[in-house]
Every structure is written in structure tokens, then in C-alpha cells.
Amino acid sequence: MMPMYFYFSDQVVLLFDFWNVRSPAGMVLSVVVILLLALLYEAIKVAKAKVILRMMPALVPSVSQETLREPEQASVNAGLEQPAGTSKNPFLWHVAQTLLHITHVVLGYLVMLAVMSYNAWVFLGAIVGSTVGYYVAYPFLSIQ
Known part of the structure; x- marks a missing residue:
């Protein structure tokens, strides 16, 4: 049974049965992947806004x-x-917006479900990725 509270551990199953983390190195790699997914989520949000x-x-x-x-x-x-x-x-333009939207939704759900593993390292990776993605991507909204 999975705990329903945040915990720090290097063992977790993320999103799929085959993404079974059992070592500190695997956890670092998984956190980097989640960080990049969250960063990409923010970048796609900006791309959608630019298309609109x-x-x-x-x-x-x-x-x-x-x-x-x-x-x-x-x-x-x-x-x-x-x-x-x-x-x-x-x-x-509508097709481009639709493709960006579905990608945005899928990435958002993947990050959300990863955070729902209640692993604190994964949660911190999602927060850092979202923060860095926002910081890097949003200045592009004002560039014409």
C-alpha cells in the first residue's frame, strides 16, 4: 500500500510499472525527467498563448x-x-492550437500523476521544473 503523505525515499513506482525506481541514481534521473516535463509544460503554455x-x-x-x-x-x-x-x-492555426493543447493536457496529467506518488523528491522536481519553465518561457510572450 502506497502512503498518502509526502515521504523522502529513493524507491518509487512512477506512472508506469516499468518506471520502478530502486536506487538514488534512478531517483535523480527520474526527478530530472519530471523536472523537464514540468519545464516543457510551461513552454507549451507560452506557445499556446503565442498561437492564440x-x-x-x-x-x-x-x-x-x-x-x-x-x-x-x-x-x-x-x-x-x-x-x-x-x-x-x-x-x-486552429490545428496547431489543438495539437499544442492536447500536448499541454497530456504533460500536465503526467506531471500531476507523478506528484501523486507522494514522493517528496518528485514533488520538488515538478515545482523546480515549473518555476524554471515559467522564468525562462514567459519573457517570450512579449517578444514579437
């Missing part, structure tokens, strides 16, 4: 990139022309 920002002018003609950046300085006619890089048919 890029797709928004194509979906709502009254919204332009200038409106998204500086709403108080946007002109009345802003957004009437198609922004560079978006197609008249937003289908491809």
Missing part, C-alpha cells in the same frame, strides 16, 4: 496586433488588413 495572439486578428477583424499591445493607442481602422503570417483561413 497570432490567430486572434484573423478570427476577429477588429483586433489587430497593435490593439493587443497597446489598446488605448489603437486607431479605429486598426485590424482591417490581414496580419503577416496568418492565413485567411485560420484552420491551420
Whole structure:
């Protein structure tokens, strides 16, 4: 029976039966993998936001990139022309957004289920990965 409280140990089964950790080196490697999954989760969250920002002018003609950046300085006619890089048919952008979304959901559930092993090392790896991912990825939202 698995404990229902956080514990520090170098023995745990993570996500799948074959991911059976039984040594300190295996725990370090597992924590690094969980850290990277959490980091990737944050990076994909930013990528989804960038796709949405890029797709928004194509979906709502009254919204332009200038409106998204500086709403108080946007002109009345802003957004009437198609922004560079978006197609008249937003289908491809929607497919990209959908693929990013499903990847984001799967990674989120994997990290959550790993944390539900109640191993404190795995939990700390997820927290550090999420923190580093947020710190590294979110400045890319402001880069145009």
C-alpha cells in the first residue's frame, strides 16, 4: 500500500510499472525527467498563448496586433488588413492550437500523476521544473 503523505525515499513506482525506481541514481534521473516535463509544460503554455495572439486578428477583424499591445493607442481602422503570417483561413492555426493543447493536457496529467506518488523528491522536481519553465518561457510572450 502506497502512503498518502509526502515521504523522502529513493524507491518509487512512477506512472508506469516499468518506471520502478530502486536506487538514488534512478531517483535523480527520474526527478530530472519530471523536472523537464514540468519545464516543457510551461513552454507549451507560452506557445499556446503565442498561437492564440497570432490567430486572434484573423478570427476577429477588429483586433489587430497593435490593439493587443497597446489598446488605448489603437486607431479605429486598426485590424482591417490581414496580419503577416496568418492565413485567411485560420484552420491551420486552429490545428496547431489543438495539437499544442492536447500536448499541454497530456504533460500536465503526467506531471500531476507523478506528484501523486507522494514522493517528496518528485514533488520538488515538478515545482523546480515549473518555476524554471515559467522564468525562462514567459519573457517570450512579449517578444514579437
